[in-house]
Amino acid sequence: MTQDQCKAAVLAIIADIAPDEDLSDIKPDVRLRDQIDLDSMDFLDIVMELRKRHGIEVPEAEYGQLASLDSCAEYLTPKFNALAAKS
């Protein structure tokens, strides 16, 4: 998986969680929270959807890694690839 594919996977999750937000203009290097209205419950849901859809675990201490799309890609792409290598 590439970083772009990873970002697309995260955006797909956000689109399902917050269908009322416009995601067409999300800047990858800016915190998601500063661009769209996501609260802590929404972030918890991103984590749980990652587990449900992709089997990826994000420990609570590392939630901060999901702040922006770029940081999501940095943090999650290796996890996606490690999982793909295992299966």
Place this chain on the structure above:
Amino acid sequence: MNTRAHYDVAIIGAGVSGLAAGIRVAHFGRRVCIFERHNAPGGLNSFYSIGGRKFDVGLHAVTNYPRAGARPGPLIRLLRQLRIDRDQLGLCEQRQSRIAFGPRGEESLRFTNDFTVFEGEVARRFPAQIDGFRTLAQLVRGHRYSQEAPFVSAREVVRRHIGDRLLEEMLLCPLLMYGSAMENDMDFGQFALLFEAVLLEGFARPFDGVRPVLRVLLDRYREAGGERRMKCGVRSLVSEAGRAVALVLDSGEEVTADHVISSIGGPETAALVASASAPEPAGAAPQASVPVGRITFVETVSVLDRQPAELGWGDDTIVFFNDSDRLAYERPEAQVDPRSGVICIPNNFEYGPGRILPEGMLRVTCLANYDGWARLPEETYRADKRKWFEVVQRSARRFLPRVDEAKLAAATVATDMFTPRTVEKFTGHFSGAIYGSAVKNPGGVTPLANVYLCGTDQGMLGIVGAMLSGIAIANQHVLRKG
């Protein structure tokens, strides 16, 4: 033993909070079953049929109407959590509502889903109080609900900003009426939630009332994989070492579950926990008693053969009334207190062109005394209902444009009335206490480590509060624990 069905999560009660909790845990793959004693879902927000007509109970309006372009409020946030699109609810906005005080409602404050209308009304009638009122509204906007916050008297906070007793009463009236289990006051946290729900965001209703809301929740729950067993109450729990290890159903059948979420009320859950047969482990704290709520209501319903607008009742969606300058929000001595109450005219929402409810409807809700209704012989009960129906209607009509008695009688094609006894019978809430116990349990914990409380007595009220409560408890006690 091996034949007992096992669930990750068992939910007691298919009311709005139980369904919301069920959707959350089912969506994240937990095996879940909701057990409901009644044959219809909805709990305190349900419906029934008489003579081919469907009547809603509980729900006058959905609060927290999300206006386009506003920051996502509680309703949008909870719909996100449930993965439900707001359009599925088909919410239609109110026309206008009023808080009307005095023998004929001479003191009247109008409000709509545009808060500036209400602000203007306060400025017009109470010019000396408008600055204090704005400060209070700011305080409410900035308030963050917290489970740990200690009780703060809403009346004292209001009084700090509002120096006119009449305005104080008029502000508290709709919020007490729409959600306080406590007499004559409420916690400021609750006040802030209800102020936002009723006055800042406002009312809406689906064309078909509560049923489409329940339908959306039920469909979503089923689609997420949740199971549901109706006419199948939970009679007792079996506990071992401080945990519930089995649920005994009304049929005698036993099921097991890792987590139990009870939405049946605080005192009702306490009774269920007390039913757990095994003795508590040594050193366990004695269980604090949960007082049964004292606030309950009667509601009259008149079905009309024409639109209320044809009788001159086309403006008001909801009217909170009180015939003097002091509201007595408390259990009345008599069976009913007709001096104050809530009028709801479901026809007066903006359903859009060509969408007109087939019949007119007038609902009036007044405070009632459970004991006055509970143990009457059937014949007396019916006679008292007839008597109080007339009293309630006559009282409420003082706050609406005048309509000739004979004309109204001719337009009325059916009537019905529910009492605290009806509420208790169909919802199982002790004493018909619609808003539950005056003592709330925000953390939702019980003496059994894997049994949690959601719904009315967890502390969030109304249909929006109920859904938020189910979500919060499911998140906190089931999903976060992994």
